[in-house]
Amino acid sequence: MIYFYYGTDEESARKKAKVTVDSLLLKKPDATLIKIGDEEITQDKITELVGSQALFASKYIVYFSNTFLNKENKELILKNLKEFAGSDNIFIFTEGKMDKTSLAKIEKNAEKVEEFVKPERALNKKEKLALIGEKIDFFEFADALGKRDKRGLWVLYQDALAEQVPAEEVHGIFFWQVKSMLLAKKCKTAEEAGMKSFPFQKSREFSKNFKDGELEELSSRLVSMYHEAHRGNIDFFVALERFILEL
DSSP: OEEEEESSOHHHHHHHHHHHHHHHHHHOTTOEEEEEOSSOOOHHHHHHHHHOOOTTOSOEEEEEESGGGSHHHHHHHHHTHHHHHHSSSEEEEEESSOOHHHHHHHHHHOSEEEEOOOOOOOOOHHHHHHHTTOSSOHHHHHHHHHTTOHHHHHHHHHHHHHTTOOHHHHHHHHHHHHHHHHHHHHOSSHHHHTOOHHHHHHHHHHHTTSOTTHHHHHHHHHHHHHHHHHTTSSOHHHHHHHHHHTO
């Protein structure tokens, strides 16, 4: 008889195997428990386990743990599945992730097969950005500026500094958002502004957070800041922070 527990959540698979072993030992207190790890297994050893019984015990309960990590072990066990299934002894396995071909063979012969899947941990913001090769969220920055969320934008800027994001990159986000709001405010349609419908509508709503003339002033300040910083007349990072705090 075979009980096979496997999956990416190996700890849960081992716990379930222990529960099974304890339950079987309660039902068959005269049984002998044999634990086998990832050491090399031979055909003679398998033949012995399948066909033998303890001297004064009614059955063996044989617990295999991660034996499939060894390719030779895996091949021998798969080769002898019918013998395991037909034996008077009980065989319990805990393994990691299984391939479909091997699993199909095991399912045909096992009394019970159960998979334990480790829940995927949700990625934090930094990890999600790393997956796409970015250090900061472009649209999060742009939206904070559009909402005129001074505090939120300052916090994002501190994160950008910590991640050593170039000043030019942050400046580029600011300039893009101000330009988008100006276009959305002055143009009647997204087509006229040369924008997609969603960002056009979004920028139009954001533009309402600024009084007449303020967006033009912000645009002028950003252009001037860029040139002054590259001439070495001002510290680019300090100028960007001042820009945020004076929104």
